Amino acid sequence: MKLVVGLGNPGKQYEKTRHNIGFEVIDYISEEYGIPLDKSKFKGQYGLGMINGEKVVLLKPLTYMNLSGESIRPIMDFYDIDTEDIVVIYDDLDLPVGKIRLRQKGSSGGHNGIKSTIAHTGTEKFNRIRVGIDRPQNGMKVTDYVLGKFTKEEQAELELIIKKCSDACAQWMKEPFLQVMNIYNIQ
Numbered sequence: 001m002k003l004v005v006g007l008g009n010p011g012k013q014y015e016k017t018r019h020n021i022g023f024e025v026i027d028y029i030s031e032e033y034g035i036p037l038d039k040s041k042f043k044g045q046y047g048l049g050m051i052n053g054e055k056v057v058l059l060k061p062l063t064y065m066n067l068s069g070e071s072i073r074p075i076m077d078f079y080d081i082d083t084e085d086i087v088v089i090y091d092d093l094d095l096p097v098g099k100i101r102l103r104q105k106g107s108s109g110g111h112n113g114i115k116s117t118i119a120h121t122g123t124e125k126f127n128r129i130r131v132g133i134d135r136p137q138n139g140m141k142v143t144d145y146v147l148g149k150f151t152k153e154e155q156a157e158l159e160l161i162i163k164k165c166s167d168a169c170a171q172w173m174k175e176p177f178l179q180v181m182n183i184y185n186i187q
Contacts, residue, residue, distance in 0.1 A: 001055040003081045004029065004169050005072055007090040007113040010062040018133040019065060019146040021158075022089040022113075025131070025165045026060050032166055042078065044071035054173035057081070066112040069120025076121070087127040087172060088117055089165055091146065095132025098157040100164055102181040103128045127177045129165050 006022030014020050030037050035049030035058055046059040057079060061071030076086065090113055095101055105125040108114040118124050136145035150158055164184070171180045 001057065001079055001081055001085065002173065003057045003059060003072075003076060003079070003086040005059045005061065005068075005086060005088045005117075007065060007068050007088060008060060009064050010060075014147065016149055017147050018150060019091055021091045021131045021133065021162075023060050024158075025089045025129075025162050025169075026058050028162045029166045029169060030058055033170075042071050042074040043067075044075065046075065051170050052173040056173065065116075067116055068113040069116035069118070072117055073120040083121055083123055083126045084177075086121075087129060087169060087177070088114070089129045089131065089169075090114060091133045092130035093133060093135050093142070093146070095130060095134070097132050097134050097150070097154045098161055099132040100161060100168070100184060101130045101132075102168060102177070102184050103130065104177055104181070127172070129168060131161060131165060 006026035008014065008020035008023030030047060033049060033051050035047045037045050037047040037058060037060065039046050043063045044059050044061045046057055048057055050056065057075060059075055061068040063070045090111060104127055107124060108118055136142060168180055168184045171183065
């Protein structure tokens, strides 16, 4: 069984913001593979289903970004999922919009959702899909930027990148994450 986690913040005011790209990917996967997010437990909204013959849990932690690990750890424990069988999808200021980067381990890079995930899993060794949101321009504060919406120009790029994240997750159901990295990190 695999766990696919998309990070974001709950509530209407955060929908479609840069910081909620992880939630958008989970919603897309849910629709694409017919896995309804119809369960509410473990401080999150989640669903169970199959992708490419593999049992999968899709999770959107509802703890707010900074406490994401409080949702991830209990669902891992309940379903007996090891850290090598999770992937966490989140926004990254250090990548341009339209780019994704897959990694198997690393520091939080200052991302509070990843800090919480590391704290609650007890390791930096878990799969990640970093989704580029770029850095703010013209002296805009980072918090205002990540909680802002994508521009119209970025929207077209965003649809392609969400699909690419979904495709990478589906590929991971059939192949080791390292092989998936080799495919998607060169695109």
